[in-house]
Amino acid sequence: MIVTYEQPDGTVEQVSTEDLSAIESADIEEAMGDTPWRQVEDLLRGQDPTAMRAVLWAARRREQPGLAFRDFDVPGWRRRLRARIERAEIDEVLANLMAEALGSGEDSAIDAMLPHLRKLAHDEADVNAAVEVVGKGHLVKATASEG
Template sequence: MIIIYEPEGSEPQPFDAGRGKLRASEIQIIERTADARWPDIKEAAAEGSIHAMRVIVWAIRKRSEPTLRFADFDPFEGELRSRLDAREVRAYAEDILKEYGENPDDLAAAFDELRDAAYDREDTDAAIADVTAPKDPAPAPEPESLPVHAYKELETVSPSGG
């Protein structure tokens, strides 16, 4: 998950809160500050909870601003939004194809929604192209070869049967 902080008049600042991007100590601080468990906080942030996004961005910003207090990081409504990272986009693209693969109109609409929810449109287009690409059939199995001793037995048998 990427959380974008965009104060009015400033450039967007992306904060990557995806899997493996936060230290355990940061997650503990987030849990303690939000008074919730990390899985619940991630889900809430993905759903647009301002509180969850604020706590996560604050914890990440503390890396470069160690003295930043939670009370001092108070964005205005609309300055925080969450977007899907490349890994999440890929998983959603696979799920969308499974669910809507038989209905091209619904599939196209769902992929458009995925593009809107993603942080990087190029990652999204690549994931969609990959999951919708025709898959090569499995290669035909090699014919079984006879064990070495079977060849020796064939050599000793004469065509006349003797």
Template sequence: MIIFYSNDGGSPQRLDASRLRASEIQVIERTADGRWPDIREAAADGDINAMRVIAWVVKKRTEPALRFADFDPYEGELRARLDEREVRAFAEALFEKYRADPDTLADAFGELRDSAADPEKVDAVIAEVTAPKDPAPAEDQPSPASPSE
């Protein structure tokens, strides 16, 4: 998950929460009073408290003295987006689910682009996921035995 924080009207800060340490997850769980999987899902759904806590923990990497009470973004300043690993997982799941319905699949891939932190990389992931797979190599078959005399 990537959280974009735009507090100054300029370029949003990109806060990469795709890889958190166990200690960071523990701080998130204590601060948000929940379990990490639930908090991560809530942030992906746009829950402001979940995004705030995760963004705060990531910001503490470069600003260790930052207190939670001092990190109080306005509504609309935090946006959660999918990281590359999440994009791949969603693309694979969407392809498996909708491969027989190209129109629905195209719509779903469009929504995936809108949810990605790096929309320009989504098309490459989609191309990889939807590319025809090589069939499994045929096992070497023994050649027919020649008739013995």
């Protein structure tokens, strides 16, 4: 996941959860009341402000080691803060969908998930590229011709 915060001056701060250390991830879990990492990821996908704030906080502590979570705020979070999935997560979702689609011989599960993946993706082109890689590029082309 990539958590993005647009500063009041217009600069953008981005933190990828892939770049967090194990200690930083554990600190996030602890700051969120011992929430397991898998649940933190689910909360990020749901745009939970506490989870997004916790990721930014962990990254900011690299520069400000004494920064306490309870004191860290993100003004204007509703319009300035968001979490988006990265290519590796898109690949994982498509791999799971491919297994289901191959079992049923249908593309409908993948086709139904594409709008959701595009909305959550940090870079929408990653969704199309991942679909092409798994051999379902015809679904991307069908969507493009409809729009």
